[in-house]
Amino acid sequence: MRLPASMQVFERGWLSANNILFAGHDGTVLVDTGYVTxxxxxxxxxxxxxxGRRLDRIVNTHLHSDHCGGNAALRHAFGSxxxxxxxxxxxxxxxxxxxxxxRATGQxxxxxxxxxTVAPGDVLAMGDLSWQALAAPGHDPHALxxxxxxxxxxxxxxxxxxxxxxxxxxxxxxxxxxxxxxATLDLIASLRPRLVIPGxxxxxxxxxxxxxxxxxxxxxxxxxxxxxxxxxxxxLLKFLLIERRAIPLAELEKLFDTVPLLVLARERFLPLPSxxxxxxxxxxxxxxxxxxxxxxxxxxxxxSA
Amino acid sequence: MVPDTGLCEGCMRTIxxxxxxGRADDDYKRSVWAEIRRREAQIFD
Numbered sequence: 001m002r003l004p005a006s007m008q009v010f011e012r013g014w015l016s017a018n019n020i021l022f023a024g025h026d027g028t029v030l031v032d033t034g035y036v037t038x039x040x041x042x043x044x045x046x047x048x049x050x051x052g053r054r055l056d057r058i059v060n061t062h063l064h065s066d067h068c069g070g071n072a073a074l075r076h077a078f079g080s081x082x083x084x085x086x087x088x089x090x091x092x093x094x095x096x097x098x099x100x101x102x103r104a105t106g107q108x109x110x111x112x113x114x115x116x117t118v119a120p121g122d123v124l125a126m127g128d129l130s131w132q133a134l135a136a137p138g139h140d141p142h143a144l145x146x147x148x149x150x151x152x153x154x155x156x157x158x159x160x161x162x163x164x165x166x167x168x169x170x171x172x173x174x175x176x177x178x179x180x181x182x183a184t185l186d187l188i189a190s191l192r193p194r195l196v197i198p199g200x201x202x203x204x205x206x207x208x209x210x211x212x213x214x215x216x217x218x219x220x221x222x223x224x225x226x227x228x229x230x231x232x233x234x235x236l237l238k239f240l241l242i243e244r245r246a247i248p249l250a251e252l253e254k255l256f257d258t259v260p261l262l263v264l265a266r267e268r269f270l271p272l273p274s275x276x277x278x279x280x281x282x283x284x285x286x287x288x289x290x291x292x293x294x295x296x297x298x299x300x301x302x303x304s305a
Numbered sequence: 306m307v308p309d310t311g312l313c314e315g316c317m318r319t320i321x322x323x324x325x326x327g328r329a330d331d332d333y334k335r336s337v338w339a340e341i342r343r344r345e346a347q348i349f350d
Contacts, residue, residue, distance in 0.1 A: 003327070003328060008324070008327050008328070009326075009327035010323055010324065010326075010327060011323070011326050011327055012316075012323075013315045013316055015315065040306060041306045041313060041320070044306065044320050045320055045323055045324060048320050048321070048324055049324050203327070242315075302315075
Protein backbone atom coordinates (compact mmCIF):
# COMPACT_ATOMS: atom_id res chain seq x y z
CA MET A 1 0.00 0.00 0.00
CA ARG A 2 1.61 3.25 -1.14
CA LEU A 3 0.38 6.52 0.30
CA PRO A 4 1.59 9.94 -0.85
CA ALA A 5 3.99 11.45 1.70
CA SER A 6 1.51 14.24 2.41
CA MET A 7 -1.17 11.93 3.87
CA GLN A 8 -1.51 9.67 6.87
CA VAL A 9 -4.30 7.31 7.89
CA PHE A 10 -5.19 6.80 11.54
CA GLU A 11 -6.89 3.44 11.61
CA ARG A 12 -9.26 3.62 14.55
CA GLY A 13 -12.00 1.20 15.55
CA TRP A 14 -15.79 1.05 15.28
CA LEU A 15 -16.73 3.74 17.76
CA SER A 16 -14.43 6.20 16.00
CA ALA A 17 -14.15 6.18 12.23
CA ASN A 18 -10.70 6.39 10.64
CA ASN A 19 -9.08 9.82 10.28
CA ILE A 20 -7.03 10.92 7.29
CA LEU A 21 -4.51 13.66 7.97
CA PHE A 22 -3.05 15.77 5.15
CA ALA A 23 -0.03 18.01 5.61
CA GLY A 24 0.97 19.87 2.47
CA HIS A 25 2.10 23.24 1.22
CA ASP A 26 -1.62 23.97 0.92
CA GLY A 27 -2.07 23.54 4.67
CA THR A 28 -3.20 20.79 7.00
CA VAL A 29 -6.54 18.98 6.79
CA LEU A 30 -8.20 16.18 8.73
CA VAL A 31 -10.93 14.15 7.05
CA ASP A 32 -13.33 12.86 9.74
CA THR A 33 -12.72 13.23 13.46
CA GLY A 34 -14.01 10.14 15.31
CA TYR A 35 -16.53 9.76 18.13
CA VAL A 36 -16.97 12.40 20.82
CA THR A 37 -15.79 10.23 23.70
CA UNK A 38 -12.51 9.64 21.82
CA UNK A 39 -11.93 13.34 21.13
CA UNK A 40 -8.93 13.64 23.54
CA UNK A 41 -7.24 10.73 21.75
CA UNK A 42 -8.02 12.18 18.32
CA UNK A 43 -6.52 15.48 19.44
CA UNK A 44 -3.42 13.69 20.75
CA UNK A 45 -2.99 11.80 17.46
CA UNK A 46 -3.30 14.95 15.37
CA UNK A 47 -0.95 16.94 17.64
CA UNK A 48 1.61 14.15 17.57
CA UNK A 49 1.49 13.77 13.80
CA UNK A 50 1.54 17.50 13.03
CA UNK A 51 4.50 18.16 15.32
CA GLY A 52 3.72 21.78 16.09
CA ARG A 53 1.76 22.72 12.97
CA ARG A 54 -1.82 23.67 13.58
CA LEU A 55 -4.76 21.89 11.98
CA ASP A 56 -6.09 24.36 9.42
CA ARG A 57 -9.17 22.52 8.19
CA ILE A 58 -11.59 19.71 9.00
CA VAL A 59 -13.66 18.04 6.29
CA ASN A 60 -16.38 15.44 6.97
CA THR A 61 -17.43 12.64 4.61
CA HIS A 62 -20.79 12.64 6.39
CA LEU A 63 -22.12 13.75 9.74
CA HIS A 64 -22.72 10.52 11.62
CA SER A 65 -21.50 10.71 15.21
CA ASP A 66 -18.49 8.45 14.65
CA HIS A 67 -17.18 10.72 11.87
CA CYS A 68 -17.60 14.23 13.30
CA GLY A 69 -17.54 13.75 17.09
CA GLY A 70 -14.09 15.35 17.34
CA ASN A 71 -14.98 18.42 15.25
CA ALA A 72 -15.75 20.61 18.26
CA ALA A 73 -12.65 19.64 20.27
CA LEU A 74 -10.27 20.05 17.32
CA ARG A 75 -11.77 23.40 16.39
CA HIS A 76 -11.44 24.49 20.00
CA ALA A 77 -7.78 23.42 20.11
CA PHE A 78 -6.66 24.70 16.69
CA GLY A 79 -9.31 27.12 15.49
CA SER A 80 -9.72 24.86 12.43
CA UNK A 81 -12.19 25.74 9.68
CA UNK A 82 -14.88 23.08 9.29
CA UNK A 83 -16.36 21.98 5.96
CA UNK A 84 -19.48 19.81 5.90
CA UNK A 85 -21.63 18.30 3.12
CA UNK A 86 -23.68 21.19 1.71
CA UNK A 87 -27.05 19.45 2.20
CA UNK A 88 -26.49 19.36 5.97
CA UNK A 89 -25.86 23.10 6.37
CA UNK A 90 -29.26 24.07 7.80
CA UNK A 91 -29.38 21.10 10.15
CA UNK A 92 -25.94 21.94 11.57
CA UNK A 93 -26.64 25.67 11.76
CA UNK A 94 -29.75 24.96 13.84
CA UNK A 95 -28.19 21.89 15.49
CA UNK A 96 -31.27 19.83 14.69
CA UNK A 97 -30.38 16.65 16.58
CA UNK A 98 -33.40 14.82 15.20
CA UNK A 99 -32.46 15.39 11.58
CA UNK A 100 -28.76 14.88 12.31
CA UNK A 101 -29.40 11.30 13.52
CA UNK A 102 -27.89 11.66 17.02
CA ARG A 103 -31.22 11.48 18.79
CA ALA A 104 -32.52 8.85 16.39
CA THR A 105 -29.61 6.52 17.12
CA GLY A 106 -29.20 7.23 20.83
CA GLN A 107 -25.65 8.41 20.06
CA UNK A 108 -23.89 11.59 21.19
CA UNK A 109 -22.15 14.34 19.30
CA UNK A 110 -20.66 17.61 20.55
CA UNK A 111 -22.20 20.61 18.81
CA UNK A 112 -19.96 22.31 16.27
CA UNK A 113 -20.30 25.14 13.78
CA UNK A 114 -19.04 25.23 10.22
CA UNK A 115 -17.37 27.67 7.85
CA UNK A 116 -17.63 25.98 4.47
CA THR A 117 -19.77 23.48 2.64
CA VAL A 118 -18.80 20.83 0.13
CA ALA A 119 -21.11 19.79 -2.71
CA PRO A 120 -20.70 16.93 -5.20
CA GLY A 121 -18.41 18.09 -7.98
CA ASP A 122 -16.37 20.43 -5.79
CA VAL A 123 -12.62 19.99 -5.89
CA LEU A 124 -10.68 20.23 -2.63
CA ALA A 125 -6.95 20.76 -2.26
CA MET A 126 -5.63 18.41 0.41
CA GLY A 127 -2.02 17.32 0.82
CA ASP A 128 -1.01 19.12 -2.40
CA LEU A 129 -3.40 16.85 -4.30
CA SER A 130 -6.79 17.49 -5.92
CA TRP A 131 -9.72 15.61 -4.47
CA GLN A 132 -13.09 15.64 -6.13
CA ALA A 133 -16.16 15.33 -3.93
CA LEU A 134 -18.72 12.85 -5.27
CA ALA A 135 -22.20 12.06 -3.97
CA ALA A 136 -22.42 8.71 -2.19
CA PRO A 137 -26.02 8.26 -1.03
CA GLY A 138 -27.21 4.99 0.50
CA HIS A 139 -25.78 4.64 4.01
CA ASP A 140 -26.43 8.36 4.44
CA PRO A 141 -28.29 10.40 1.81
CA HIS A 142 -25.79 13.29 2.01
CA ALA A 143 -22.52 11.35 2.24
CA LEU A 144 -19.55 12.27 0.07
CA UNK A 145 -16.62 10.39 -1.40
CA UNK A 146 -13.28 12.11 -1.99
CA UNK A 147 -11.52 10.92 -5.15
CA UNK A 148 -7.95 11.67 -6.14
CA UNK A 149 -7.62 10.62 -9.76
CA UNK A 150 -3.89 11.21 -10.12
CA UNK A 151 -3.13 8.86 -7.21
CA UNK A 152 -6.08 6.51 -7.75
CA UNK A 153 -7.05 6.88 -4.10
CA UNK A 154 -10.64 6.96 -2.88
CA UNK A 155 -11.73 8.12 0.58
CA UNK A 156 -14.92 6.11 0.85
CA UNK A 157 -16.37 6.89 4.28
CA UNK A 158 -18.98 4.22 4.99
CA UNK A 159 -19.99 3.73 1.35
CA UNK A 160 -17.53 0.85 0.92
CA UNK A 161 -15.51 -1.16 3.39
CA UNK A 162 -13.26 -4.13 2.74
CA UNK A 163 -16.19 -6.34 3.76
CA UNK A 164 -19.44 -4.50 3.30
CA UNK A 165 -20.70 -0.98 3.92
CA UNK A 166 -22.53 1.02 6.57
CA UNK A 167 -26.11 0.29 7.60
CA UNK A 168 -28.64 1.43 5.00
CA UNK A 169 -30.44 3.76 7.40
CA UNK A 170 -32.90 5.49 5.00
CA UNK A 171 -34.77 2.22 4.35
CA UNK A 172 -35.71 2.04 8.05
CA UNK A 173 -37.77 5.20 7.62
CA UNK A 174 -39.30 3.96 4.39
CA UNK A 175 -37.03 6.14 2.27
CA UNK A 176 -35.08 4.68 -0.63
CA UNK A 177 -31.60 3.37 0.13
CA UNK A 178 -30.99 0.09 -1.68
CA UNK A 179 -30.93 1.61 -5.17
CA UNK A 180 -28.71 4.44 -3.90
CA UNK A 181 -26.21 1.97 -2.45
CA UNK A 182 -26.11 0.16 -5.80
CA ALA A 183 -25.56 3.41 -7.70
CA THR A 184 -22.78 4.40 -5.31
CA LEU A 185 -21.08 1.00 -5.73
CA ASP A 186 -21.42 1.40 -9.52
CA LEU A 187 -19.80 4.82 -9.27
CA ILE A 188 -16.89 3.45 -7.22
CA ALA A 189 -16.46 0.60 -9.71
CA SER A 190 -16.32 3.10 -12.58
CA LEU A 191 -13.52 5.05 -10.87
CA ARG A 192 -11.33 1.92 -10.67
CA PRO A 193 -9.48 3.05 -7.53
CA ARG A 194 -6.02 1.65 -6.80
CA LEU A 195 -6.54 2.11 -3.07
CA VAL A 196 -9.65 2.63 -0.96
CA ILE A 197 -9.46 4.22 2.48
CA PRO A 198 -12.65 3.12 4.23
CA GLY A 199 -14.29 4.77 7.21
CA UNK A 200 -13.60 1.67 9.29
CA UNK A 201 -10.90 -0.98 8.95
CA UNK A 202 -7.62 -1.03 7.06
CA UNK A 203 -7.11 0.63 3.67
CA UNK A 204 -7.31 -1.98 0.91
CA UNK A 205 -6.26 -2.51 -2.70
CA UNK A 206 -8.37 -5.53 -3.72
CA UNK A 207 -11.19 -3.18 -4.67
CA UNK A 208 -12.83 -5.61 -7.14
CA UNK A 209 -13.07 -8.23 -4.41
CA UNK A 210 -14.61 -5.75 -1.99
CA UNK A 211 -17.10 -4.55 -4.60
CA UNK A 212 -18.17 -8.12 -5.31
CA UNK A 213 -18.76 -8.74 -1.60
CA UNK A 214 -20.63 -5.45 -1.29
CA UNK A 215 -22.93 -6.24 -4.23
CA UNK A 216 -23.58 -9.66 -2.71
CA UNK A 217 -24.39 -8.12 0.64
CA UNK A 218 -26.69 -5.58 -1.02
CA UNK A 219 -28.53 -8.33 -2.91
CA UNK A 220 -29.02 -10.21 0.36
CA UNK A 221 -30.30 -7.17 2.29
CA UNK A 222 -32.52 -5.75 -0.43
CA UNK A 223 -34.17 -9.12 -1.13
CA UNK A 224 -35.98 -8.74 2.20
CA UNK A 225 -36.00 -5.36 4.01
CA UNK A 226 -36.48 -7.22 7.31
CA UNK A 227 -32.84 -8.35 6.94
CA UNK A 228 -31.75 -4.73 6.65
CA UNK A 229 -33.77 -3.84 9.75
CA UNK A 230 -32.31 -6.76 11.72
CA UNK A 231 -28.82 -5.72 10.66
CA UNK A 232 -29.50 -2.12 11.71
CA UNK A 233 -30.77 -3.20 15.13
CA UNK A 234 -27.69 -5.35 15.75
CA UNK A 235 -25.29 -2.60 14.61
CA LEU A 236 -27.02 0.11 16.67
CA LEU A 237 -26.99 -2.07 19.78
CA LYS A 238 -23.36 -3.04 19.24
CA PHE A 239 -22.43 0.65 18.92
CA LEU A 240 -24.18 1.52 22.20
CA LEU A 241 -22.48 -1.46 23.79
CA ILE A 242 -19.00 -0.38 22.65
CA GLU A 243 -19.70 3.11 23.98
CA ARG A 244 -21.08 1.99 27.33
CA ARG A 245 -19.10 -1.28 27.73
CA ALA A 246 -22.12 -2.91 29.40
CA ILE A 247 -25.88 -2.46 29.32
CA PRO A 248 -28.16 -3.93 32.02
CA LEU A 249 -30.39 -6.55 30.40
CA ALA A 250 -33.36 -4.87 32.07
CA GLU A 251 -32.64 -1.66 30.13
CA LEU A 252 -32.54 -3.25 26.69
CA GLU A 253 -36.30 -3.46 26.44
CA LYS A 254 -36.52 0.27 27.22
CA LEU A 255 -34.13 1.05 24.36
CA PHE A 256 -36.59 -0.53 21.92
CA ASP A 257 -39.26 1.80 23.29
CA THR A 258 -37.21 5.00 23.35
CA VAL A 259 -34.41 5.07 20.75
CA PRO A 260 -36.30 6.35 17.69
CA LEU A 261 -34.54 4.23 15.05
CA LEU A 262 -35.00 1.09 17.14
CA VAL A 263 -38.67 1.95 17.61
CA LEU A 264 -38.99 2.51 13.86
CA ALA A 265 -37.28 -0.78 13.00
CA ARG A 266 -39.54 -2.60 15.44
CA GLU A 267 -42.77 -1.00 14.30
CA ARG A 268 -42.12 -1.24 10.56
CA PHE A 269 -40.20 -4.47 10.13
CA LEU A 270 -39.86 -6.61 13.26
CA PRO A 271 -43.25 -7.58 14.62
CA LEU A 272 -42.19 -8.42 18.15
CA PRO A 273 -42.89 -6.69 21.47
CA SER A 274 -39.89 -4.79 22.89
CA UNK A 275 -39.10 -7.54 25.37
CA UNK A 276 -39.03 -10.15 22.62
CA UNK A 277 -36.82 -8.00 20.46
CA UNK A 278 -34.45 -7.43 23.39
CA UNK A 279 -34.13 -11.20 23.82
CA UNK A 280 -33.59 -11.65 20.10
CA UNK A 281 -30.80 -9.08 19.90
CA UNK A 282 -28.99 -10.56 22.91
CA UNK A 283 -28.98 -13.96 21.22
CA UNK A 284 -27.93 -12.46 17.89
CA UNK A 285 -25.01 -10.53 19.40
CA UNK A 286 -23.92 -13.55 21.45
CA UNK A 287 -24.01 -15.75 18.36
CA UNK A 288 -21.89 -13.22 16.45
CA UNK A 289 -19.36 -13.15 19.30
CA UNK A 290 -20.12 -9.45 19.73
CA UNK A 291 -21.43 -9.62 23.30
CA UNK A 292 -21.72 -11.90 26.30
CA UNK A 293 -24.23 -12.07 29.12
CA UNK A 294 -22.64 -11.83 32.56
CA UNK A 295 -25.14 -11.84 35.40
CA UNK A 296 -27.72 -9.22 34.59
CA UNK A 297 -25.45 -7.32 32.18
CA UNK A 298 -24.91 -7.51 28.46
CA UNK A 299 -21.16 -6.98 28.10
CA UNK A 300 -19.31 -5.78 25.04
CA UNK A 301 -17.03 -8.42 23.56
CA UNK A 302 -14.05 -7.18 21.57
CA UNK A 303 -13.98 -9.18 18.39
CA SER A 304 -10.57 -10.76 17.93
CA ALA A 305 -8.79 -9.30 14.94
CA MET B 306 -6.91 6.78 26.60
CA VAL B 307 -5.77 5.52 29.98
CA PRO B 308 -3.84 8.39 31.57
CA ASP B 309 -1.40 6.12 33.45
CA THR B 310 -0.33 4.06 30.48
CA GLY B 311 -1.16 6.28 27.49
CA LEU B 312 -2.86 3.30 25.85
CA CYS B 313 -6.10 3.43 23.89
CA GLU B 314 -8.63 1.50 25.99
CA GLY B 315 -10.13 -0.11 22.91
CA CYS B 316 -7.13 -1.24 20.87
CA MET B 317 -4.34 -1.12 23.49
CA ARG B 318 -2.04 0.80 21.17
CA THR B 319 -0.01 3.89 22.10
CA ILE B 320 -0.44 7.18 20.25
CA UNK B 321 2.92 6.49 18.54
CA UNK B 322 1.72 3.09 17.38
CA UNK B 323 -1.61 4.39 16.03
CA UNK B 324 0.15 7.16 14.09
CA UNK B 325 2.72 4.72 12.68
CA UNK B 326 0.14 2.02 11.88
CA GLY B 327 -1.13 3.51 8.61
CA ARG B 328 2.30 3.31 6.96
CA ALA B 329 3.56 0.25 8.81
CA ASP B 330 4.47 -3.05 7.16
CA ASP B 331 3.09 -6.38 8.31
CA ASP B 332 6.18 -7.13 10.44
CA TYR B 333 5.64 -3.95 12.44
CA LYS B 334 1.93 -4.68 12.87
CA ARG B 335 2.69 -8.25 13.96
CA SER B 336 5.18 -7.00 16.54
CA VAL B 337 2.63 -4.51 17.89
CA TRP B 338 0.00 -7.25 17.98
CA ALA B 339 2.38 -9.38 20.07
CA GLU B 340 2.93 -6.41 22.35
CA ILE B 341 -0.86 -5.88 22.61
CA ARG B 342 -1.33 -9.49 23.70
CA ARG B 343 1.41 -9.00 26.31
CA ARG B 344 -0.29 -5.82 27.59
CA GLU B 345 -3.67 -7.57 27.77
CA ALA B 346 -2.15 -10.42 29.75
CA GLN B 347 -0.54 -7.93 32.10
CA ILE B 348 -3.80 -6.06 32.65
CA PHE B 349 -6.13 -9.04 32.97
CA ASP B 350 -3.91 -11.38 34.99
